[in-house]
Amino acid sequence: MTEFLIYLATTGGIAAMLALSLNLQYGLAGLVNLGQIAFFMIGGYVSAIIVMLGGQTIAIGILGGTVAAALFGILMALPTARLRQDYWAISTLAAAEIVRLFFLNTAFGSPYFGQAFGIDGIPQPYRRAFTEAGLTTSNYNLFYLGLVLVSLLAIFLILRWLAGTPFGRTLKAIREGDHVPLALGKKVSGFRLRAMAIGGAVGGFAGALFAHYNAFINPEYFVPIETFIIWAMVILGGAGNFLGAVVGTVIITTIYNSTRFIASFASQRDLELTPIIGFIFEPRVLGPLRMVLIGLMILLVILYLPRGLVPERRRRYGR
Template sequence: MIEFLTYLLTIIGIWAILALSLNLQYGLTGLVNLGHIAFFMLGAYGSTILTVVVGTNVVVGLIGGVLLAAAFGALIALPTAHLQQDYWAISTLAAAEIVRLFFKNTTIGGTYQGGPHGYSDIPQPLLDTLGNQGFGIFYLVLVAGFVALSWGLVQWLTGMPFGRALKAIREGDEVPRALGKDARWLRIRAMALGGGVAGLAGVLYAHFNAFVDPTYFKPLETFIVWSMVILGGAGNHLGALVGSLIIQAIYNSTRFLAGAVPIDADTLGSLRMVAIGVLIILVIMFLPNGLVPERVRRYAHTRRRQGSD
């Protein structure tokens, strides 16, 4: 049970970072990114190729994976930053599938490395020194530290003038333009920043799982991230953390129900997606702003005194 809780909390932390990155793009900026899993994949594959194929250390792999995902975010935003919301969503979905199919059909490394075979034996820092149980606890602490760092980063960005400009984009391009802001450039920066944070989650996932292949990064996984943001409350970074906790708890709880209900494992695994879908429908119907709604900032004003001094 302790090992499972350690695993579950680690996975929750990794997906919490991914949810924070989507909340930065959608909750803060209003960008409907249906290909968000591509950044997760690029972080995982970027670090994996650097450490497994090139032979660098894990720190270099982490930096490389984050930079690769951030660069991809800026790259796909450059030609699409002027598109309307629906066309933007379609273009991001297409971009994510291009990335997944590229890695699925491209072999980088040995004969059985890359492509549909994926990558195994991804370095796990301090595993030989700490052992399996010690490594699990160490990695949980490491992920918790990165969750705190990511949350602090997005909170800091939200409170800056840059964050307020991103919120203005949600209301339409006319608002930032009236303030002298370039909406296109703000979108590009939001995509790059969100992509980099999502890439960090991918790096952590790859070195925790020690194996990745293209089947881990299908469009369904983007739906999981979206469900976290919608459930928690778009625009509220704390809500993204709450949504991650609830969705991942549901997603990983079916293993305990296998012997308690007369349903085969495959059907039970599919029902967890039904449960998440029903939960999202109920939230949209009764709590459209999520469990932890975004706080609307109100500015105090002073009433001018009337009369003569």
């Protein structure tokens, strides 16, 4: 059980980085990015390619993946920075699909490296050192969890600090509409561009960490539904609040995986199940039930807690 919890915490931590990245773009700057998963994909693929084909170290790979995703964020923002929010959202969705289709149709060296096959056998940082030192896979998983949590904490603190700087306050002003920042002489498109670059870097870093943890990636991991799961985390937790994004991630990850234990919990305790409850416990029903539960929670939050479970603290100035 401990191993599984470590795994969930690790993947949840990586998802939380993506949620933080989206929170910077949407929660702070009001940028409706429906292509968030593209950063994740670019980070993972570029890092794997740099390490496996370029022969570079994993640290350089992760750095490369982070920079590439940041550059893609800029690339995505450059032609669209002047678009209205709805058009902007559609363009980000399209951009993410272009990235996915690029990797889906591109082989790197061999027909079985890249394309639909994805990339397998991606090296894991310090894995050999752990093996040589006689340490177990459990030890390594614990190490990776530590790496993810430290990274998550660092990203959280940096982004929260950033939100309090003049840059962050300008992003919040842009979120409320372009008129005020324009009246103050701020170049809105430049701020959006920087928000996308930082968001892209965080998303790319998360993608690189995921690729080296999972040791395998293929385009199936990066379909649009994954972006919407990240959105669910941010909306549920509370857009604009970085702590809310993390809380939302924890809740969604918990719902996703806790339902797997309901049936075995019931059977272990010899619970008398009615036919209807027994039907719900069937694995083929529990799957969709997760999404129903998540959808229901989002509806309830939107209706009764429109600012999320951990709302953004808005400073009130003198009236």
